[in-house]
Amino acid sequence: MEQKQLFLQIHPEDNVLVALQDLPAGMEVRFGDKPVRLVSGVKAKHKFTIGALEAGAEVRMYGVLVGRTNAALPPGETITTQNIHHAADSVKLGERKLDWHKPDVSAFEGRTFMGYHRSNGTVGTANYWLVIPLVFCENRNVSVMKQALEEQLGYSKRLRDYEPEVDQLIRLYRAGSTVEDILNADITASKTQEGGQRLFAQVDGIKFLNHNMGCGGTRSDADTLCGLLAGYITHPNVAGATVLSLGCQNAQASILRGEIAKRDPLFDKPLYIFEQQLMGTETNLIREALKHTFAGLMQANQLQRQPAPLSKLCVGLECGGSDGFSGISANPALGFVSDMLVAMGGSVILSEFPELCGVEQELSDRCVDEATALRFIELMKTYNARAEAAGSGFDANPSPGNIRDGLITDAIKSAGAAKKGGTSPVTAVVDYPGVANKPGLNLLCTPGNDVESTTAEVGAGANVVLFTTGLGTPTGNPITPVIKLSSNTTLYERMPDIIDVNCGTIIEGTEAIEEAAHRILDYIIEVASGDTQPKAVQLGQDDFIPWRRGVSL
Known part of the structure; x- marks a missing residue:
């Protein structure tokens, strides 16, 4: 593609062109031997017709049907939501078309990445510990654990600290500034706050996941949630998990264990599930969850990155x-x-x-x-x-x-x-x-x-x-x-x-x-x-x- 090319036909069968830069109304562009005068300005990324199209005519891009015209369109007309509507070809079972041109990958032959090898043969690109709720009722307890663990173990992210900007705004307000003064103020004193040093060097982080599911919806929703959470727990980037359950919700721990077994029958990662209604007080729940999570992190920290073939990438x-x-x-x-x-x-x-x-x-x-x-x-x-x-x-x-x-x-x-x-x-x-x-x-x-x-x-x-x-x-x-x-x-x-x-x-x-x-x-x-x-x-x-x-x- 030339550097200053004005438009592009994506597929030989397309009857519209893509503007690669803003094109003014009245401009004449040449498509092959055919001049096309633009009826109106065409913004970059938008499409315009090559030839005249009747009402109801097919609009084709990438070689496929992408719409039909609402009215007759002249050559050089920009297509919009007003003059075309969505249309697509129907689909049916066809012949297998499995031939494809394999790209030359010789430049990457023998290349590896350094990953975390799991016992089931998968390889992680990271090494995380999960703390997840089986039901939204446990979101607060997950947040309590996050507050207790994240900064203490050195997993607080580098965050942009905007408190100095707020301090400036407070000083301006106390000095009698108007709303317009505030809106026009130059507050550029933001700074970056560094996270502490990680206690467990081989663990990339503890991830605390909240969601609004697990009960109150359909049983199918609960089963699906357990399947998704099982996918995260068995994921190659995860070393183990702490799961908080209330006890009475639709998304039962037994369902989660069943979904884990479907994905990894020989699952051997540390997995700790705590049920609040059995454990009684929040203090009992959190203290036990913290102890087991810390022990799990000690185990996760024993892993080291090792070479893996690129075939282990998903x-x-x-x-x-x-x-x-x-x-x-x-x-x-x-x-x-x-x-x-x-x-x-x-x-x-x-x-x-x-x-x-x-x-x-x-x-x-x-x-x-x-x-x-x-x-x-x-x-x-x-x-x-x-x-x-x-x-x-x-x-x-x-x-x-x-x-x-x-x-x-x-x-x-x-x-x-x-x-x-x-x-x-x-x-x-x-x-x-x-x-x-x-x-x-x-x-x-x-x-x-x-x-x-x-x-x-x-x-x-x-x-x-x-x-x-x-x-x-x-x-x-x-x-x-x-x-x-x-x-x-x-x-x-x-x-x-x-x-x-x-x-x-x-x-x-x-x-x-x-x-x-x-x-x-x-x-x-x-x-x-x-x-x-x-x-x-x-x-x-x-x-x-x-x-x-x-x-x-």
Whole structure:
């Protein structure tokens, strides 16, 4: 791609072009031998028609149907939510299309990362202890344990201390400042507070997870929660866990133990479960939980990082705050990384099923067998039907920010989002909250909600998450490093405190997708080895939201 290219046709069958920079109304651009005069100004990331389209005509991007026109459109017309609506091709069981071009991975042959080897054969990229409630009634006790343990053991994060700014505001108020004086005041005295030295050097942290589930919903919700928590407890990045239970809730400790056994029949990590209604006073509960947690940390501290092949990486693929460049820069770069990992025997997880709408046929055809393809088709249909029954549907997925930055329909968003999954065959289709760490490309049924989906991918086994964004989002995870990749350089420069890797170089033409993929994989290895902390880890961005199996897009 040339550095000053004005537009891009993503696929030869597309009848719209993507503006790579702001294009003024009346400007004439040439597509091949054909002049196209722009009817109105086209903002960067948005799309405009190549030729005239009749009312009801197909709008195609990435080679697939992404919408239909609401009225006749002339050449050079910007597509908007007013002149097109969501449309996608229907899906049916087709022939297997399992041929794919394996990328050259010779540059990474023999490469390893330094990880924590678990007895079940998995390898962690970190070593955490968990303190989790089985029901929201125990959230306060989890917080009490956090207050008692975190700072004392040296796990307080480097936090931005804004007390000096507040002190300045108080002084201004006491001096008689007006509201306007306060709003115009220059308060720039913030400082960074250092955490103390860790007592247990080989334990990356204690993670205290709160949630609002465990009782009061359906029994199915409780079972699903126990499955998710079991996924975290058995996760390769976790050394052991302390679980607080009230006792009478739907999410029983016996259900949790059963879910753990499903995932790891020979589970041998330290696991301590305390039931408040049996133990009596809060003091008894907390003191016993603290003793056992400290003993567990002593055991966890005995582990050391050891070399592991890249095939032991299980990488979650996520996007959030997407823009019109996501599908042509960051997401295809992740797709190349995905194919590289698969070629080396690793695992990747593609989730967010509402954002696969319109590309179901391609993905189902890539499933290794018909049973896997039928499972994917059925999960997609069931999910969409449930959303429609609640008065919504996959077409309601794009957010106002997505639309503002060029993702006009769900199918447009989906076609770009699916690029994260590369081109390799789909080896497994998994429903939430199952395990999705089979070598190859795994499809995991989750909502498009960033945090719910990331939470689910980690519960399914992802020991690294790659998260692309065009608008910017701080999303992280308590136990798995989340690497943030920007689709454009402007975002990378505007939000350097949350973005780790810039893929805007692809848009600018200074780097090819393959080159960016190699750079990303090098960075993954650094993070997986504990040599580099991504921004979400540095910020302590420990987002954890279990998906309640209702409608969440």
